[in-house]
Amino acid sequence: MEFLASFFDQYGMLLLDGTVDTLVMTVLSTLFAYVIGVPVGVLLVVTSPNGLRPHKALNTVLGWIVNIGRSIPFIILLVAIIPFTRLVVGTSLGVPGAIVPLVVTAAPFVARMVEQSLEEVDGGLVEAAQSFGASTWQIVSKVYLRESLPSLIRGVSITFVTLFGYSAMAGTVGAGGLGDIAIRYGYQRYQTDVMIAAVILCVVLVQVFQTAGDVLARKIDKRR
Amino acid sequence: MIEIKDLNKVFEGRGGSHHALRDVNLTIEDGDIFGIIGQSGAGKSTLVRCINLLERPTSGSIVIDGKDITDYQGRDLLDLRAGIGMIFQHFSLFQQRTVLQNVMFPLELRKEPKAKREARARELLEAVGMAGYEERYPSELSGGQQQRVAIARALANDPKIMLCDEATSALDTRTTVAILNLLKEINEKLGVTMVVITHSLAVAQKICNRVAVIDYGEVVEEGRTVEVFANPQSSVTRELIEHDTLSAVVDVKKEAE
Numbered sequence A: 001m002e003f004l005a006s007f008f009d010q011y012g013m014l015l016l017d018g019t020v021d022t023l024v025m026t027v028l029s030t031l032f033a034y035v036i037g038v039p040v041g042v043l044l045v046v047t048s049p050n051g052l053r054p055h056k057a058l059n060t061v062l063g064w065i066v067n068i069g070r071s072i073p074f075i076i077l078l079v080a081i082i083p084f085t086r087l088v089v090g091t092s093l094g095v096p097g098a099i100v101p102l103v104v105t106a107a108p109f110v111a112r113m114v115e116q117s118l119e120e121v122d123g124g125l126v127e128a129a130q131s132f133g134a135s136t137w138q139i140v141s142k143v144y145l146r147e148s149l150p151s152l153i154r155g156v157s158i159t160f161v162t163l164f165g166y167s168a169m170a171g172t173v174g175a176g177g178l179g180d181i182a183i184r185y186g187y188q189r190y191q192t193d194v195m196i197a198a199v200i201l202c203v204v205l206v207q208v209f210q211t212a213g214d215v216l217a218r219k220i221d222k223r224r
Numbered sequence B: 001m002i003e004i005k006d007l008n009k010v011f012e013g014r015g016g017s018h019h020a021l022r023d024v025n026l027t028i029e030d031g032d033i034f035g036i037i038g039q040s041g042a043g044k045s046t047l048v049r050c051i052n053l054l055e056r057p058t059s060g061s062i063v064i065d066g067k068d069i070t071d072y073q074g075r076d077l078l079d080l081r082a083g084i085g086m087i088f089q090h091f092s093l094f095q096q097r098t099v100l101q102n103v104m105f106p107l108e109l110r111k112e113p114k115a116k117r118e119a120r121a122r123e124l125l126e127a128v129g130m131a132g133y134e135e136r137y138p139s140e141l142s143g144g145q146q147q148r149v150a151i152a153r154a155l156a157n158d159p160k161i162m163l164c165d166e167a168t169s170a171l172d173t174r175t176t177v178a179i180l181n182l183l184k185e186i187n188e189k190l191g192v193t194m195v196v197i198t199h200s201l202a203v204a205q206k207i208c209n210r211v212a213v214i215d216y217g218e219v220v221e222e223g224r225t226v227e228v229f230a231n232p233q234s235s236v237t238r239e240l241i242e243h244d245t246l247s248a249v250v251d252v253k254k255e256a257e
C-alpha cells in the first residue's frame, strides 16, 4: 500500500498527463479521420459501378489514393510528412505534430471501413427509397448512413483503438502520451514499474472504449 | 391511364447483351388491378420497374395520364416516383426505423411538416390494420404485418398508381389472402390503379381484372382475367395453368400429411 502511495506521489501527475495527451491525440485524430473518411467512403460507394451515380474515373482515382494511404507504414509516414505537418499545424512536435500523421494514416482506413459498412446496407432498401422519389443525397443520409449506423459505430471503436496504439509510436516525435512514457521510462531508464503502470492504463482505456462502442452499437441496432 | 408503347429493354452485361423486354405494348386503365404473370426471368420486374423509371427503357415510351414520362430527369423524375407507390416481395422496410418512421419516410422526403406527416402516418397505419404497432421495429413484426406497414408507406403520398412486385410471394396462404383483400380494398376505396406482378395464377384470379402473360420479354397474351384463364391462347399460359394446378395438388397433399 505504502509503495503504491509513494509511487503515485511520484509518478501520478506524469501518468495523468500522459493519459490526457494520449486521449487528446486519439480522440482528435479519430474525429478528423472521420471528417475526411466519411465523405470519401460515401463517394466510393456512390460512384462505384453499381452505385447511385457511377463514375469510373473518380472511383478509380479515389481507390488509388486510399490504397496508397493505407499501404505506407505509419512509422515511415510519420517522418516522411514532417514538412506537411509543419505546414498544417506549424510544428512537427508534440500533440499537434502527432495528430496530423495520425489523421493522414487513419483517414483512408476510415474511408474503407465506411465503404464496407454502407455496402452492407440491403440494396432493396435503396431501391425502395428511390421508388419514393428520394434524391441521391437523401438516400445517402436517410438510408445508407442511417441504416448502417450500428456498423459505423463499431468502426469508430476499431479506429479509436488502432489510433490509440499508433499514438504510442508518435511518441518518437516527442508527442508525449502513455506510449511515450512506457518507452522512455521502461526502455531507456529501466524503470519497469512506470512502464507497467503506463501499459495497464493503456489496456484499461482500450477495454473501456471498445466495450462502450460495442454496447452502444448493440443498443441502437434494431435488427434481430 | 398507363400506356406502354413499343417498349424494349436491353441489358448490356459482361456476357453480352440480354433483351429483357421486346416490343411490349400494354394499356392499363385507371382503377384496374392489372396482373403481370410469367415464368421466372420472363421480364416482369423489369417491365414494372420501367413504369417508375427505376429501369430506363432502351426504346419505346411510357405515357401516364397523357404525359410521356420516358425521359423524365431530375426533379420531374423524383416527383413522378413520389406519385407512384411500390411494394416489394421482401417488404424492404427500413430496419433502423420504427413502423411509424417507416410510414413517414416518403413524407419526410417531401419535407412535410413533422406534425402533418405523423398524423398522416397514424391514419394510414389504422387503415391497414396496424394501429398500436407504431413504435415497433420491423424485426419485431411477422411477414404479413411488415407487408401491411409497407403498404401504408406506399400510400403515404396518395399515389394514383401502386406497383406490387411479388408482394405476397413470401407469405403463407392465409396471410396472402388477407393482403390481397387489403389491396383490393385500397383499389376500390381509393381508386388506386394497381400493377401486380405474380407467378401465382390464384393471386391473379383473386384480384386482377386484367392480366398480361409475358414470356422471354414478350407479351404473349393479354385480356380480362376470366377470359384468359378460361380460354388460354398461348402455350405459355396453358403451361402456367397446368403448373398452378399441379402445385395446388402438391399443397393439398402436403397439408394432408
Ligand SMILES: Nc1ncnc2c1ncn2[C@@H]1O[C@H](COP(=O)(O)OP(=O)(O)OP(=O)(O)O)[C@@H](O)[C@H]1O
Residues within 6 Å of the ligand: B011, B012, B013, B018, B020, B038, B039, B040, B041, B042, B043, B044, B045, B046, B047, B199
Ligand atoms: N440489371 C440487370 N442486368 C442484366 N440483366 C438483368 C438485369 N436485371 C434483370 N436482368 C435479366 O433480365 C431478365 C428479366 O428479369 P426480371 O427480373 O424482369 O424477371 P422476372 O420476370 O421478374 O423474374 P422473377 O419472377 O424471377 O422475379 C432476366 O433474364 C434477368 O437475368
Ligand SMILES: [Mg+2]
Residues within 6 Å of the ligand: B044, B045, B046, B165
Ligand atoms: Mg421479378
